Amino acid sequence: MTSYGQELRSTALAMVARGKGLLAIDESNGTCNKRFKKLDIPATEENRRAYRELILTTPHLADYINGLILYDETIRQMTKEGTPFVQIIKNAGMIPGIKLDTGAKDLAGHQGEKVTEGLDLLRDRIAEYYEMGARFAKWRAVLTIGDKAPSDACIEANAHALARYAALCQEGGLVPIVEPEVLIDGEHTLERCYQVTDKTLHSVFCQLYSQGVEFEQMVLKPNMVLAGQECSQQSTPDAVAETTVKCLLKNVPAAVSGVAFLSGGQSSEKASAHLSLMNERFGDQCPWPLTFSYGRAIQQPALDHWRGDSHQVSEAQQRLLHRAKCNSLASLGKYSSTMDRERDRP
Template sequence: MNVQDLMETAKSLVANNKGLLAMDESNPTCNRRFAKLSIPQTEESRRAYRELIITTPSLSEYISGVILYDETIRQHKKDGTSFIKVLSDAGIITGIKVDIGAKDMAGHPREKITEGLDGLRDRLKEYFQMGARFAKWRAVITIADGIPSRGCIEANAQSLARYAALCQETGLVPIVEPEVLMDGVHSLSQCSEITEEVLRTVFNQLYTQRVMLEGMILKPNMVLSGLTCSQQESVDEVADATVNCLSRVVPAAVPTIAFLSGGQSAELASARLNAMNFRFKSRSPWALAFSFARAIQQPALEIWQGKEANVSKAQQALLHRTKCNWAACQGVYNAAMEGVGT
C-alpha cells in the first residue's frame, strides 16, 4: 500500500469542486432503464450510450472521476479507442464497481447482503493493471417495520470494511457506500437515526480492518423522509439533518463525503447538495461532493432514446447537470440555472 498515492488520489477526486459520475449500472439495471424508453437492450446499445457519456465535450471541467462497470471498463469507442484511454486523455480518473450485487440475506427476511468478496483481491489487481485507481462497493439498508436488524447492519459493515482494506492493499481508493434506501414511509428523524447507526457501525469496522481513513471516500445517502412519507422537509431542513447526522459519526480524517442521489430528481439532488455547502462548507471538515448516477444521467438518457441524431443534445443535458452539481459544491447553484443548456 502506497499511503501517499492513496491520499493524493482521494484528494484529486474532488479537486476544484468537481465530483464523480457513477455510470456503473449492472447490465440488468441498465437494460431495465433502456426498456422503459424502448431502447434496445443489447451490448452495443450499452456501449453506444457509455460512449456518449465519456465523450461529452468539457466533461472534465466538472467531473474528476467516473465509476465504470466490469463490461464498461473493457469497452471501446466505435473507432477502437478504449474507454480507459478516452478518460485518461481527458484527465478523468477511472473507477470500477467491484461488488456483485445485493442478495437476499439468509435468516433475515426483507434484508440484503452485498456479495463479491470471494476472489476480490485478484479482481482488484486486474482492474489496477487496466488503469483503475479507485473502486466502489455498495451496501443497501431498508427501513421498514422491524428492520434494519443489527445482523444486517453489522454484516454489511464488515463486508464494506474488508473490501476497503483489500482496495488499499492493491493501491485503489475505496468508495464506501452504505445506502439507507429512500423507499418507505419513514420520517426524517427515523432516517437520521438509522443512518447514524449504520455509519457508526461502518466506521467501527473500518477501524477494526485497519483502513486508512485519509485514503478513502464515503458515499452515503442524504438524510431524507421516505418517498411515501406524508411529510417532506424543505431543502434547508434536509441539509441540516444530513450534516448534523454526519458530524456525529464521520471522522474529520475522511477527506470527502460524496453523496449518492438514490432516486432523487436531478434538480432536487443539486438543490440539497447546494444547501449543505452554502450552510456548512466554511466549517465542514470534509469536502461535500457528489457521486450521482441517475441525477446526472437520466435527462440525457431520455433525450438520447438510443438515436445517433440525439447524441449532441443528450451530451448538452449531461454537461448541464454536471455543471449544476459543480456549482452546488460551491454553494452557488440556484434554480435559475435550470433550463440553461438543455
C-alpha cells in the first residue's frame, strides 16, 4: 500500500457513493470541436470554456454527481469571474478528476487495432495534477470486435498499459479509473460481446494484480455487454442487464470499490434504463455499487439546446440536471422511461 492508501480508499468510496455517479467532461479539444461543428458552434477555446462553465455551475449538480473527469485544458480554466474550475467543483462538494491517457494509436503489426498511449512522463504529470487538486484519474483502452479482433496481443497490450497507469496513479495519490471499453461498433451479437468483454476483464485484472494495484483504491469503468449497433438482432434490456452482471461477477474482484459504467454510444434513455434494470434485478447480488460515469449520455441534451447561445444557459443546465437525476435514480434501480416522456411533453 502506498503512503496515500487511506486517502485513496476514502476517495474511491466517495466517487461511487450511493445514489450518485461521475460525469465525464474530458473530451479532447479535437473531439469537443467536432461536436461543436455538428451544431454550428464556433470551435474556439472560449466556447469550450463557456460550455464547461455551463456544466460545472449547474445548480444542484452535486445532488446527483460525485465527481467530474476533466481534460488538461479544462482543469486549468476558470469561470468568467475568475474562479478556477477545480475550486468550483470542490466548493460544490464534488471531486475533480483528470483524463491521463493521450489517446488510442495504431498497434504495430495489428491492422485496425489500437493501443492507448501516455505512459511517458506520467509520474510527473500525476504529481502536477495532484498539486492542482485532482484526486482521481481516467485511462481508456478501446477494443474493436471484428472477424479476428480483438487479438490477444491487443487485449494484453492494453491491459498492461492500464495496469501500469493504475499503479502510477496510486503511487502519486490519484484513484485510477480503469476503463477497458469493448466498442459498440459492428455487427457482433450479444454473445460475442460477452466473450470479448469476459476475456478483456480477465486480462485486465491479471495485469492489475501483477503490477501490485490495490483493488480497494480503484474504480472500474467497463462497457455494458451489448449487441453491436449494426447487429440485426438487438439485445433486450433484460438480456443486457443479466449478461453484463454475469460477466462482472465472473471477473471483477469483490474488493474493487465500485463499477461505474461508460455509456459507450447508447442513447441517454437506454444508458439509464440498462443501469436501472441491473440495480433493480441484481444490485443485492453484487459486492460493489453499480453506477455511472457517463459523458454524452448526460451532456448531449444540454449541448443540443445551448448551441453556444448565452441566453440558453439556464434551460441547458436544467436538461443536464434532468439527465443527471435520471442516472442517479438508475443507480438505485428506480429510473423509469416515463420520467423522460413527462419532461418531453409540451
